[in-house]
Amino acid sequence: MKILIVEDEIALQQSMLQYLSAAGFHCDHATHFREALQKLDEKDYDAVVLDIMLPDGDGLLLLKILKEDKKQEGVLVVSARGEVDDRIRGLKAGADDYLAKPFHMAELAARLQAIIRRRQFGGMQVLEAGDIKVDLDSREVWVHGRIVNLTRKEYDLLLFFLANKNRVISREALAEHLCEAHQDWFDDYDLLYAHIKNLKKKLAEQGCMDCIKSVYGIGYKFIC
C-alpha cells in the first residue's frame, strides 16, 4: 500500500512517516504543493494524506487537480483548523475522509486502511480467494484455516494479486508496486522473482492451489 504524505510541518510529517511505515505502508512524502504535484504525476499511490495549508498552495486545489485528472488515489484531508467548514470543503472537493489535527496515529492508519479497502476491495475486511483468506486489518493470511507467515513484501504482493484477480499484471507493475525507493528494481527483476517464488512456496506448503501463474514474456496472473 503506497501512501503519499503531503505535510509541511516537518515533525508531524516525520511522525506520520515513522508510524505508517512501521504499520506496513510504503510512504513517500512531500512538503510543498509543487513537490506533491510532481510526485503524483510521476507515480500512482493508493492514498494521499493531504494537509490543506501548504506554504505554496491550497491542498484542496491539489485535490481538485487529482479529480480533474481522474487519478485513482484515495484522499484523506488533514487540517489544523479543524473547523466544520474545512471538513465540508474537503469532502465536497471529493476527499474520501477528513481528520482534524491533532489526531492519533492509530486513527490515521485505521482511516487510511478503510479508504484503501473501500477503493480496492469494496469495503470488505476479510478477503477470500480460492483457498486463501486475508484479514486486511490484522494482515493475517490463512490457507485452509492455517496461518501463513509472510514477509511484508510477500503480503503486499499477495494483496496486489488479489486486487487484480484474473488480470495479467506486468512484472514492471509488480516491481513498481513493491519498489519504494529502489529504482534499480526496474532493471533487475531477480528480487521480484525471489519474492514471488517465496510467496508461492509458503502458500503451497499449506496446501494452497497454485494460483499465481507466469504469463510468458509479460508477467503474472492470479487465477481463482
Ligand code: CA
Ligand atoms: Ca500545513
